[in-house]
Amino acid sequence: MSDVLRSVRLRGSVFFHVSCRDQWSAKAPHSSEMAPAVMPGAEHVIEYHLFVKGQGWLSVEGEPPLHLGEGDIVMLPHGDAHVLSSAPGLPPTDSDGEWLFRVRDNPKPIPVTYRGHMFEPGSLLPPEDASAIIVCGFIACDLRPFNPLINALPRLLHLPAEGVGAWVAPMLEQAASESVERRAGGAALLQRVSEMVFVDGARRYLDPLPPQAQGWLGALRDRQIGRAITLMHGAPDEPWTLEALGRHVGLSRSALHERFVALTGMAPMQYLANWRMQCGARLLREGRSGVAAIALEVGYDSEAAFSRAFKRATGLPPGTWRRAQQQSPELST
Secondary structure: OHHHHHHOOOEEEEEEEEEEEOOOEEEEOOHHHHHHHHOOOOOEEEEEEEEEEOOEEEEOOOOOOEEEOOOOEEEEOOOOOEEEEOOOOOOOOOOOOOHHHHHOOOOOOEEEEEEOOEEEEOOOOOHHHOOEEEEEEEEEEOOOOOOHHHHHOOOOEEEOOOOOOOOHHHHHHHHHHHHHOOOOOHHHHHHHHHHHHHHHHHHHHHOOOOOOOOHHHHHHHOHHHHHHHHHHHHOOOOOOOHHHHHHHHOOOHHHHHHHHHHHHOOOHHHHHHHHHHHHHHHHHHHOOOOHHHHHHHOOOOOHHHHHHHHHHHHOOOHHHHHHHHHHOOOOOO
16 A cells, blocks of 8 residues: 555645534535546545544435534545535535635635525634534545556545544644644644645555455455465566566466456456556656666567557656656646
């Protein structure tokens, strides 16, 4: 998991400080619609909410309403549209979607108030007058060439207050408070805390999974398949074969293939090819090595072979992809 988290460029921001009173209801569109306003240049955006005070409900189509209490955090790893409200079923307050673009360059977090049917961007109730206070943040990450973690997470990741790391809520509140007060370094603190919240949430989802859990996270917990994944991640330049991996993890090539496919939905060599593309993308983005050197570093015998595989995975040749990454807009913090 650490390998994936390092390679997919987590970038976080606490964006809204929301105060509510009376009956209230707020709708958030799919994160793909919000991304250009809240985190320009992001390929995928995960939204999360921390209830600093009070309680409320979160509704996502196809899922039962989720009750959230003080100190609870909820994440939406797939970016689903959702409604936050004081009670299930309340129609959301109408708001001009363009307001997000009008305020995106404002200092963060941006204050917002919901009172009954009133929507008041730019204002914040005194804490004693608010029935609910919510900190809303976003975490951006890359989906391509390969990010197995996002698909492995549920649509809703609920972290009840009693299950959240003791440091999480106080740090989020402190980060939001420092930014409201415009203290030096507040924006950077918000960014780092948001990233830590996501990592903590993913770990807490992984920890209680049963041994027979399916998917990529289940594969990590399988002693032999998890070991095979660790080997491929640790040395993508090795000329791995099913036989070689099987010898290292104590499985025959057929048993390794069958169990790997059953858990991850893909063959071991397909997984290795995908991981090599992700490693190559990171090296292209972060380093200055030429494409030929990167090809060798991720296990390809030639620049041409790597370039063909990379274009299949991303739609762009390595050099073009690197230039596009360098020209993408900076993400808001």
